[in-house]
Amino acid sequence: MLLQIDNLSTWIDIETEEGISHRRILTDVSLSLDRGTTCALVGESGSGKSVTALSILRLLEESCRTATRGSVLFEGRDLLTLDRDEIRAVRGNRIAMIFQEPMTSLNPVYTVGSQLLEPLLLHRRMNKKEAEGEAVRLLQRTGIDDPEARLRVYPHQLSGGQRQRVMIAMALACRPALLIADEPTTALDVTIQAQILDLIGDIQQEFGMGLLLITHDLAMVRRIADTIAIMKNGRIIEDGPTEKVFTQPGDSYTRHLMSSIPHPTPETKEEGPVLLQVEGLNCHFRLPAGWQGLLRRRTKVIRAVDDVSLEVRQGTTCGIVGESGSGKTTLAMAVLKLVSSRGVIRFDGVDLQQLSTGRMRPLRSRIQVVFQDPYSSLSPRLTVQEIIEEGLKVHRLGGNREERFQLVASVLADVELEPEMAHRYPHEFSGGQRQRIAIARAIVLRPQLLILDEPTSALDMTIQAQIITLLRELQRKYRMTYLFISHDLRVVRALADHVVVMQHGRIVEAGPARQIFTAPGQPYTRSLFRAALLP
Template identity: 50%
Template sequence: MKNSELLVRADRLRVDFKTRDGLAEAVRDLSFRIYRGQTVAMVGESGSGKSISARTIMKLLPGNALVSPDSRIELLGEDITGFDEARMRTIRGKRIGMIFQEPMTSLNPLYTVGQQIGEMLLEHNRGMSRQQVRARVLELLTEMQLPEPEKRIDQYPHQMSGGQRQRVMIAMAIANNPDLLIADEPTTALDVTVQAEILNLLRRLQQKHNIGVMLITHDLTIVRQYADWVYVMQHGQVVENNATEALFTAPQHAYSRHLLNSEPSGRAPALAADAPEILRGRDIRVRFQTQAASLWRRRPAQYFEAVKGLELGLRRGETLGLVGESGSGKTTLGHALLRLIDSQGEIHYDGQPLHDKDRQAMRPLRRKMQIVFQDPFSSLNPRMTVRQIIQEGMLINGIGKDAKDREQKAILALQESGLAPFALERFPHEFSGGQRQRIAIAKAIAMEPDFILLDEPTSALDLSVQNQIIKLLRQLQQKHNLSYLFISHDLRVVRALCHRVMVMRHGDLVEVGDTEQVLTQPREEYTRRLIRAAFEVAA
């Protein structure tokens, strides 16, 4: 890319954070280059400084961050290091666009997607009329290949799937034709087929507009297919950088080799032949009202059927994987089985019927049926210490004889989850993504459950931490004879953890069977398509 225009030149970046224990190094002596039309990937484990580097360019660091006066950032030859907030606002969204990891938390739930994209346009184009704004938003939604853009423009974020929300985020990021696009884990929460669609869309946009892309990701398979140059980060500094194929073919640094060898591995432990059934769902149906009835217009209520008469069984000590594209009904089915949402059909847990129980009647069973969510940063209360987070459920459910006993149980849950007791004193924001997921698992384990719903628990984690969490879940399952319902879009993780797998599409069951059999000898074309998307990208 030497003949291309240099977009970003960063030299000697150093970022520290003020903490109660003094200064913590986040980025140190970091230098990198991004050229027009080039995709530069920043890879490394959680806490390596990837996202901090991007946020330093955008000047979106928290208040306790300290940027060294020796740091220097140039955008198209202009030194922007000393720009104040007012001047940075003229750059953000105009010359630099950013796609954040989780669109559901980045998009405002109170405004339609059209209003939010339009706001981005008006911020940098004050003279645009309402008609011009709407026309440009429709043009962007069409370019994002969203179906029925005329309908989508007036929808709210919660009315869209994860892939559709991510397309809206990309539309906002490129609305003003930026020179640089920062994509911070843009496909983390997406299934493999949507992931490929989003990445191909980004590539087409890059070629069409000749923009530079800074890709931050933990998924090295994506890096190999889409990046031109790679910077490998460890503990806040670059340990190796090279052209993508050269780095993957012959990595020079031991840490680079460690990352490349961190694919999910192993298989689910053997299940006892006489293991009893702990959960059974029969003819499970879930529907959501999409439009209220209108007597005036003589229009009946309209409904969307999210789960269509599914049946499943789960044995004690077994892991059942639920896979399928966004909107297939995986999470809806999981929530229905835990009676977190209304459903029709029969649900039996450990011999007890749940389908006829109201919220009050379900409370005694809640401690035995736990859930670990995809994003622990959203599910852990930021105002509570780890001690309070873990012990909250114990207090509500009467676990532990006294405060001392609860403290010991909380410490044991942390240790079983791979964290030291000193973590009890700290808050969620003081931990990396992998550590926060361990806290979420410790919170569930402290309740002494028999069954855990794991809803995409590894999707936001880098490969090496993903492997650690898989091994941890296996160990906990064997020690406590736990049953898991594992929802995931990553078939490599499913292969490493699950005994059986159910494939879902549009609320229907497509295929079910032993994991290895389904992944190596799928009967249905849809399953084959999922497998191709997962493993061909990984090849």
């Protein structure tokens, strides 16, 4: 047995107005992991998954006062009894961890090379030349092109997938016996997700490494995990072989999780006239690409949106899918006239390209947008009431303050939040609640077209299911039209009536959702579906 956790309970000290409070965050957690196998730890946000991983490495001690009970046996030693120097020798050496967000895990002021060399110099006692050679081999192993050059760049100069590969290379530098991967693919495209999972699987097989996978992606769990443990409120409520838990879940909460996987819901919609029509849309950017001679600067043209045409009918949902950099979000920004573009953008018969900023402003209440990350798109200085009524004030809707308050209360009820919550601030809400507030801010103006840019990508499976249900109800109630952008193909399949597949700024395939998902015509579309594990 590589890892054996028995009855692990953890408390942390929290400062309150009354003094120090001892809060229990893990209760009698037990799980085991053999060499060369994968155990998936699954649950909603706040269930205790990441805290369990941090408790194994005793990383909570570095940031707050903690107390623990139980045992964490790793290679026969109880990690909870080791002194500071002994546990540091285990971290990054025998047990490595890949954190959820590589941009915040990598130090922005150091190059990739200096961060990758650190574990090689510290734990494997290599000299600098040996460490640089090994760093290049590790980056090659993880599939990064031109690894020698990548050692000299900074994290912000890499894509999300490349940063995650660097994190994997750092984690594998010392050939650990146990790898803890905390949501390693959450923010990545489906194709990059598949590549990262294949990479971890290959290296696991090569080194006989144990893998503790923390995730809320149940499709990923079913694909790669040998065993699964379901967590809720700091406890493991069910565990066992993966296929058995999926096919014969014993706990009602496990069944609830399984039912949250997005499924298409057959419904007949009454399609209205064409609301949005895009013809020959181009959005090109010029970026500096060095110098030509002494004074002439070379530029590189990025064709973010290249000759795109599509139609969206009133009361329907058009799903736009593709990898990062395919032009999905730029297309949406062009429709909103937030980036300059050429071509025709006709909304409800009006060519938006012909409108000045002043003439465009009245139409903005009819075209609204919900962004990917509600925490950064909601002002932390305003209450929910102020955030939602801001659009009402700008467009002079709602009359007096009392009428605006009633409209805000009504729209909060529409998104299933209590009207009393209007006086709270965004940081006082969960991720799912913040996304509901972002949706409320958009629909309070009763728009005809709602653009949704990755609205569920950072949410748990159960919260995703709630948002999908909410969007269906709002569309049915207000006959809204959705332009739904996502790399989560299961969510698109559950919501979309029509699908547009984009690659390198162009539309490679488009048509009714049922037809695209059952019989994709293009190799690129089929590769996307394979990567997303869609049957």
